[in-house]
Amino acid sequence: MASPRVLIGVLDQPGRERDVLAETIAKGEFAVVSAERAEDLPEEVVLIVAHARAVPSHEWPALTARRPALVVSDSRLDNDLLKAVDAGLVDYVIEPVRHGDILRRMIAKVIENRHLAEEHARDRERLAELNESLETHLAMLRLDQQAGGHIQRKMLPPRPQTLAGVTCDYWLAPSLYLSGDFLDFQRYDDDYSVFYFADVSGHGASSAFVTVLLKYLCNRWLTEWDGKSPEELPSRWLSDLNRELLDTGIGKHATLFVGVIDHEERRLHYSLGAQMPMPLLVAEGRVNMLEGEGMPVGLFPGVEYPNLNCALPQKFQLWLCSDGVLECLPGDTLDIRLKELERLVRDCESVAALREKLALGDVSNIEEDIVARHAPGHDELPDDLTIMTLSGFDDDDA
Structure with a gap:
């Protein structure tokens, strides 16, 4: 079935010249309807070819407002040509009957450009709708992330807190609303307290979910522990967590440090999985890196x-x-940065002091009113950042 022909309107004074112009255009894909006034053209007309002598110059703006239009003239000296172009006509052709092929190609190109413009307009409308929908979904996601961050922070231990003479303090700043960093410090009984420090690969929701799993598992394992063989507890926790993460199949791993503090013996039993940087023990003005190494969990x-x-x-x-x-x-x-970290912790007595040394004093802390408005530090930090200190035993309150 042949495609319907495109209807072109010709505006000119009645007579032989108008008929010849119409016949010149009415070839191939075009059909032509002629009229003396634009109001007499049917609505199906997609483009108007107007002769300069048929349209007064003051009517050009109204004509171009209806449909795209070309102006033709038999003379280059016709002053109305430039007036028509200035009014918005897309182009003009001199001696259109003589240059029929050029005229038809110009008509086809104008129609094609018109269709493209209409498609672009529709695309802009669809894009505006999609952007509005995206903004709505982003706002909902932001609220979900903020709520998740609030829940995650509620799982953190109080800060600072002192258990049997050992004081724990920390600072945790996610690069987004949720963090892949996590820590905990709990008292088991009068003799032992347990802590861990974790950095889950990546950051955001999926990493934060792993910290929730870590909190749940460690709480469960702590309640199941009988208080015997504290030296074996950290490595057993890491082995069990390694198995749990592999069984989930989520493709997440973590670096961890797990410690048990024997308050009576004043000894730290620990195990680690690829902790970086290694924990630093400061005593009597000296900084020592804890020994050991282990695979990621x-x-x-x-x-x-x-x-x-x-x-x-x-x-x-x-x-x-x-x-x-x-x-x-x-x-x-890396070696230079680790040496710098050793120097800083030797000279700092608190988490706040180290934050100031790292030029992080202006990065938001974990206060709820700040976190509720935006992710703390997400403009300043390229990655989640957590600092934790354990100090004692000089203020023993056991």
């Missing part, structure tokens, strides 16, 4: 994690930082 099956321990002096400070801190330290190499 949740990457490989059947991993065995080490059983490690060290004595805790009468007055000590143990620093743990997530790898986000490395982004805030000067230096071109």
Whole structure:
């Protein structure tokens, strides 16, 4: 079935010249209807070819407002040609009958451009609708993320808190609303307290879900522990968590440090899975990096994690930082940045002091009124950043 022909309107004074012009256009895909006034053309007309002599110059703006239009003339000296173009006509043709092929090609091009313009207009409308819908969905997602961040922060321990002479303080700033960093510090009984420091790969919702799983599992394992063999508890937790993460199949892994503090013996039993940077123990003005190494948790099956321990002096400070801190330290190499971190923790007595040394004093803390408005630090931090300190035993309140 042949495609319907495109209807072109010709505006000219009646007579032989108008008929010839109409016949010149009415070839191939075009059909032509002629009239002396634009009001007499049918609505189906998609383009008007107007002769300069048939339309007074003051009527050109009204004509172009109806439909796209071409103006034709038999003379280059016709002053109305430029007036017509200035009024909005898309182009003009001199001696249209003589240049019939050019005229038809110009008509086809104008119609094509008109169709493209209409498609672009429709696309802009659809894009505006999609943008509005996207903004709505982003607002809903933002509210969900804020609510999730609020719940995640409620799972964190009080800060600061002192258990049997050991004081725990920390600072946690997500790069987005939710964090892949997490920590906890709990008292088991008068003899032992347990803590862990985790950095889940990535950040955002999926990493935050893993921290929820970690909190649940560690609470359950702590209630199941009988208080015996504290030296084996950290490595057993890491092995169990490694298996749990692999079984979920979510493709997430974590670096972890798990410690049990023996308050009576003043000894730290610990195990670790690829902790970076390593915990730093500050005592008597010296900084020592804890020994040991272990595989990340949740990457490989059947991993065995080490059983490690060290004595805790009468007055000590143990620093743990997530790898986000490395982004805030000067230096071109990892070794230089780690040395700088050692220097800073030796000179700092609190988390707030280290934040100031790292030029993080203006990054929002974890206060609820600030977090409710925006993700703390997301404009300033390239990654989640967490700092945790454990200090004692000089203020023993056991």
